Amino acid sequence: MTVTLHDPLVNPEIVAAHGLTTDEYEQICALLGRDPNLTELGVFSLMWSEHCGYKHSRARLADLPSTGPQVVQGPGENAGAIDIGEGLAIVFKMESHNHPSAVEPYQGAATGVGGILRDVFTMGARPIALLNSLRFGELDDPHVRYLFRRVVAGIGDYGNCVGIPTVGGEVVFDDAYRGNPLVNAMCVGILAQNDLTRGVASGPGNAVYVLGASTGRDGIHGASLLASAELADDTAESRPTVQVGDPFSEKLLLEATLELIESGAAIGIQDMGAAGLTSSSSEMATRAGTGIEFDVSRVPRREPDMSPYEVLLSESQERMLVVADPHREPQLMTIADKWDLACTRIGSVTDDGIWRVFEDCEEVCAIPVEALTEAVPTYVREVEPPAYLASLHAWSPRPGWLDCVEPLAALATLISAPSLASKRWVFEQYDHHVRTATVIGPGADAAVLAIKGTQRGLALTIDGNGRYVYCDPYRGGALAVAEAARNLVAVGATPLAITDCLNFGNPEKDDIYYQFVEALRGIADACRALDTPVVSGNVSFYNQSSVGAVYPTPTIGMVGLIQDIEKRIYPGRAAVGDRLLLVGGDGAHLGASSFLKEVLGEVAGRPPTVDLKAERMNAEAILALNEAGLIGTCRDVGDGGLAVAAAELMFGLESGLGVELEIPGRAGPHALLFGEDGARYVVTVAEDDESRAAELLAELEVVTRACGRVTGDAAYHVVDVGSANRSVLQASSETSIPNAMRQTESNR
Amino acid sequence: MKARVEVHIQLKPGMLDPQGETLEHALTAIGYEGVRSMRVGKWITFEIEGDESDAVESQVEEMCDRLLANPIIERYEYHVMREES
Amino acid sequence: MKARVEVHIQLKPGMLDPQGETLEHALTAIGYEGVRSMRVGKWITFEIEGDESDAVESQVEEMCDRLLANPIIERYEYHVMREES
């Protein structure tokens, strides 16, 4: 075999500049049986980067549970899929665009949404919802305000234009994210199970096409390398690699792709994400166990004089790689024409297991497909718990430490802290109604979509608590899953499965690696206990900057099912005199809580213990109560504890109503009001139903306490503690972010 | 001292300009053939009043860098036209 | 015949330009006082190739009237720069 070597010879400096170790380079030579040329080296450096190759995470991710009767497609494809009955499947995945968003927040966030949409429609599913999970530094920093505004605009403009409702998400502000914001986007799609299409290049002799946008020098050594190295202060250097999103083209690509899949003309299809043409072609061949060859000179370009290297590694957006029977080419072209998209045949599927690239018929790369995908080196190591954990855990409150904290003032502080305050400023910029299926939109514990043509409803949420994971990686990981499940249960849904986005610092550092491994263990345990397998996900390492690593922040996107949408639990369904029940009983755990952070400015202690058995039992109890028609409305107890949950429940009620809380007198009220112990919900039940509800809960052996009632005086009372005016509290929640965003911003 | 300022902003060369591309197609479709390399940028005009006339240029440049343009993806040009006063 | 064309579009005088206003306030807030009457418009550039050189101006004018600007709210100016060929 001859490989054209018109590239300069590869030397050790070049190898190092490509982020490969000497060991890795030797492995490449062994796989090839010769030295790679420069183009091949570039290809390896991207495919073996952390972002594409999952070097540090792959072995650990294998421990996540990913099977179950509900799983139609587990990890490994462009997105996961689960069965929701009636022959339908839900396809979903989450992905990060942290570094691109740090460099250029608007385009970074927009192209993040674009990428996750393509991951879903490439499977043949029609996207029906978007969600996002965001982390920024504190809003008193003008650059943080700039990032926040532009990220939200980028997410909104892209999804709005394509016409997919953004129905939920979360935003947390903490100094830990100042140098490195997190932008995770999740997309959910639906299809008839029979239509599920995989990213396979099967059938030697079949043709390979590029569909969609032309290829420019976007993101060459962009996303993949950005995502595989820490953000240095001179991010200016990585600037030229920013990609511009084109949501209009995306919409055309979406419609054309679905039509193509429906027509049966496409055998396999995959979007070109990180490492563009290289990763999509090699992954499609790997899945099919075939080889693939194509000529880069046939790829439509946006710019003159692009080298094979640039074409192979370009991350231009809104492009798909399609494998089809060449006899059906006319059909393919008709569909592409209908949607005004370019579609160009660039090569074919082969049977020799080689990834072969030509330029004007001259061979420029010949690499065994599996060398690019399966042979990626993986690293596993055993590490000790970092020292910082011991000092955090040694925290214990001084006697009388809360004497000067007035509970209702603390509640007001919590409710208006940007992380807990109303996110209306954000979600009013997102179209959350388009497609006319949004039954519960942003602002509740979880979003609920009607599944048209059925009685069913789909519940969606995203959750994660980086501070918890920082303070105890195992518990934090497990609690993220538990909190997501509680969000779904609180709208009456049964949790089915998750996708995750694992945002961590540099995994080559021991303390970060420990956080990663332990958080993953927590996620895995919780997913097993709650029967919510992981069907897709994404790892984002190197989230650190000169101000240090971000909090380890796994975010969990969870999907649940409501059999009969009429039985959803919705905000605000309560009347004066209804009883408040605290299902799961009192808690008093303040370690690592929002109360400590927002009111006292401390990050210390450990997050609450994880009781997965109770999480499951109490969730089942809520669903049983609802099935029996006993619940008015419900809120899970999360950040800010009972006090905040009750306030949020109140904000959902008709204006004029209020709540009255009772807490047992024995301990100080702070812990009971603000403790964040898990597996808990506040529900309202009609006065007449109270005893039936109590009986049912007792039968299910769930600890429950009557904790107050709905009042008619538009006030928030805590018996023996004090009261606050509802509209004042609500206004402080609603105005917190808009007020902060009225201040000036800085793009640096 | 009073001056009229014009700032022109465009995506850097080589960056995809979806608006320009779409508009170029649309013009071709309605019969204006031969239109190429269309880019849609911004044109910002304003007046500025200040004491030291020398400082205006550097001030405008700073404004462009910090707020008017996004130097990461855009390039800009400005012209300052001093007015008699 | 080949020409480079620049089109400038702005909201008509008298029409409120909230984007210009917002930018003006933001500039003032970060210390650039004395900025007035800020307007944010569009700057469209392209190349055009055609046979009869006379027709270019009228073609560009037509493109502006029909598509590039909305005469109800916007005004425009254009410049055609012919290139040697």
Next chain:
Amino acid sequence: MTQVPIGIVRFPGTNCDQDVFDAVAAVERACPVWLWHKETDLQGAKGVVLAGGFSYGDYLRAGAIARFSPIMEEVVRFAVDGGPVLGICNGFQILTEAGLLPGALMRNDRLTFVCRPQSLKVETADTLFTRQYERGQVISFPVAHAEGNFAADPAMIDRLEDECRVVFRYVDDRGGKGLDANPNGSINDIAGVINERGNVLGLMPHPDRAMDRMLGSADGRGIFQGLVEAAA
């Protein structure tokens, strides 16, 4: 009973097409028909809806490019002949760009996209499209747009007001001119206007998203009923 064919135009980028299709289909006797932008025939439609969304990505100006689509020549002819045409959101923007309705829709004064339930006052029940409502009635349709700020020269605004051609106005929940009642800065709180002849209505809010109590409001049904009756 004879079916009433209602054409729903799909431009590249239109994304409320299916929502409008469902809304039309929910009206008795109505039969929604797709009209592709490249077609030059209304396929016998007796009424036409331009749906919301982002035709051509809203690049340059919302609605600016779509109005040159081949199908628009037919829509204009149909409208000039007196056929009922409804433009919702992006459809409204296209109708103004095409000159079937006066004025223009500028960028929202808040400079951001706005999506929320919106209270509207029905200013006249004396149109083909609003016979199902009462004058002064307060209804709720969601809004979702970035360029909904209606503008026209003062003489045109006076004329629209004098001729009772402002059909919907933004109001607060209680029907008043509340602080945040107007989502986009539109002059005189105008949310929707009708042409002189009374057969072309454009509005920014989405009646197609107000067809079911479960989604927050069913107030939009009346508009589609009116359209179908006018077309029958």
